[in-house]
Amino acid sequence: MKSIQSIKTIKSFVSKRSTRNVFKSLVGMTALLVLFNSVNVPVIVQHIQKLILDGEVFSKDPNIVYHREEILNDYQDRISEDFTIPAGLRDRVGFWFDIYTRYDSNNRVVHHSQYPWIVFKVVDVTGIINAETPKVRWLRNVKADEFVADEVRNIRTALKDLADGAAIDKENEYQVAVAKALEALPGTLSEKAQEALKKVRVQTGQKNFFAEGLEVSPLYLSGMEEIFRNHKLPVELTRIPFVESSFNKHAISKVGASGIWQFMDYTGKSFMTVNEHIDERNSPFKATEAAARLLKENHMILRRSWPLAITAWNHGPSGIRRAMKAADSEDLAEIVGNYQSRTFDFASSNFYSEFLAALYAEKYHEQIFKDLEYEKTLDLHTVKLARPIGAKELLRRSGLAKEDFILYNPDLRKAVERNSAIPTGFTLMVDTPARLILKSLLTKDTRPSDTKVSQSGVSFNSNPEALRN
Secondary structure, three states: OHHHHHHHHHHOOOOOOOOHHHHHHHHHHHHHHHHHHOOOOOOOOOOOOEEEEOOEEEEOOOOOOOOHHHHHOOOOOOOOHHHOOOHHHHHHHHHHHHHHHOOOOOEEEEEEOOOOOOEEEEEEOHHHHOOOOOOOHHHHHHHHHHHHHHHHHHHHHHHHHHHOOOOOOOOOHHHHHHHHHHHHOOOOHHHHHHHHOOOEEEEEOOHHHHHHHHHHHHHOHHHHHHHHHHOOOOHHHHHHHHHHOOOOOOOEOOOOOEOOOOEOHHHHOOOOOEOOOOEHHHOHHHHHHHHHHHHHHHHHHOOOOHHHHHHHHHHOHHHHHHHHHHHOOOOHHHHHHHOOOOOOOHHHHHHHHHHHHHHHHHHOHHHOOOOOOOOOOOOEEEEEEOOOEEHHHHHHHHOOOHHHHHHHOHHHHHHHHHOOEEOOOOEEEEEHHHHHHOHHHEOOOOOHHHHOEOOOOOOOOOOHHHHHO
């Protein structure tokens, strides 16, 4: 009894923002570890540790961010007040934070699409994916998908039974799980189950993809931040690519969006060169310049509200204006809670929450992700061509290997394959030796001091006309 009383006493000193909202018993364990070991408790525990108190076993899961709430409160003031998480979006942001930091792609989160944080079950298919049979990976993927589909059917069946007014069968794990998940929502269990039956959705975990983005992002983030500073925009906006592409510059969506910012073809053409030979959407820095201009426009149009402007990145400013009018509100949380339409779908209503979750996960990433292998720093210059030249001739004269030339200039991939002409004024990225070799082809206003790209400091010519020529 004394041990139990000691735990209760210790809990009373723990912040209300603490993880007792997630695992109350673990708070007592954490506090005891601090007192007895006099060391800082790690955010992510690499090895499962056990503490036995009066016969009760407490386990630390290495995949859980134990001070999740502190991070979402920005307890180290790493994020500007413009991007404080609104109270009305807190649960929604928390769901996406877990998707980015807790669940990898072998975890399928079965949840409520209207209230994403209402999770019915997390289906782990690691055993199927890592099994020795079938030998072919895609067949294991099929088996995993079939297993998840079976679990979803079981959850739907449980919801239907409860929606029809059945009493909870304590022996039915699915009924017990969905009933518990729905407890937080208002209304009778039957009413909640009936509505939830139409809202079952599966979200694949993103932790491993987010980690890959963290490893790649140092190549670009400092340069992207400088571009946004030049436009007098918050640098936090440069984290949108974590949501859009995990910094995969070759990413192409099902609807044709391309590059780390996932510009659509018609939008990209308003800010960049996008044609059958050259696609500047795939250049991280050129696309960042375009993104800064588009976000600034959205912000001006939408009452200087970053939640609305960022949502408009996904949904378009005209769509957001319709949503504001229909919901009779400029508050995004109210719009998301009260407005539904065919176009303002799950992706649009969750985009800002995904952005905030990604921003907070990235800003505190060293406390969450361990053993990351960052890409090597690139030391590049931006230069402009003084005259047109064939892509293959430009490649040959640069002295660069083809793979390096494309790495530096992914917007020229098709041009090199087709030997298209690169126009006068085109902005090119090259290393120092190539810049010296190509000197006779470059404009006189090319200045090394303006164009160096490195992990510690990146500069990019942010003159919009230079990009569009």
